[in-house]
Amino acid sequence: MAELKRKVLTLSSGKQIRLYGNSVAISRSLEIGEGYAPNILSGNNEQPGNTSAGVINPYKLTPDELMELADFNIQLWMDLKANIRRFGVSSPRIFTGESGKQPTETTGNKKTGLSSRQQATE
Numbered sequence: 001m002a003e004l005k006r007k008v009l010t011l012s013s014g015k016q017i018r019l020y021g022n023s024v025a026i027s028r029s030l031e032i033g034e035g036y037a038p039n040i041l042s043g044n045n046e047q048p049g050n051t052s053a054g055v056i057n058p059y060k061l062t063p064d065e066l067m068e069l070a071d072f073n074i075q076l077w078m079d080l081k082a083n084i085r086r087f088g089v090s091s092p093r094i095f096t097g098e099s100g101k102q103p104t105e106t107t108g109n110k111k112t113g114l115s116s117r118q119q120a121t122e
Contacts, residue, residue, distance in 0.1 A: 030080045
């Protein structure tokens, strides 16, 4: 299993990914990148002169809302895994559009009934 230490994400294969921050995030389109901005839920124990650790929760999220947020992110990661299994890591079809729907590789022309790829070869 992957491990994150000192801003280095080490995969079980031994490959290392150096990060600027300390987290990896996934977007609705299933693209992966660094996403550390502790503006939804974070700890305040890193502030100088702070004598007591606490939690910063500016949106006052309830436990149920935090669980929903976690489930949302877990589902995105599960969708990415399913798409990699289905399409392979080299296919852009592993990503979804911002709507969350799988993009189509070709679109048909209403006049000719041919896809853009078919039109290019005609």
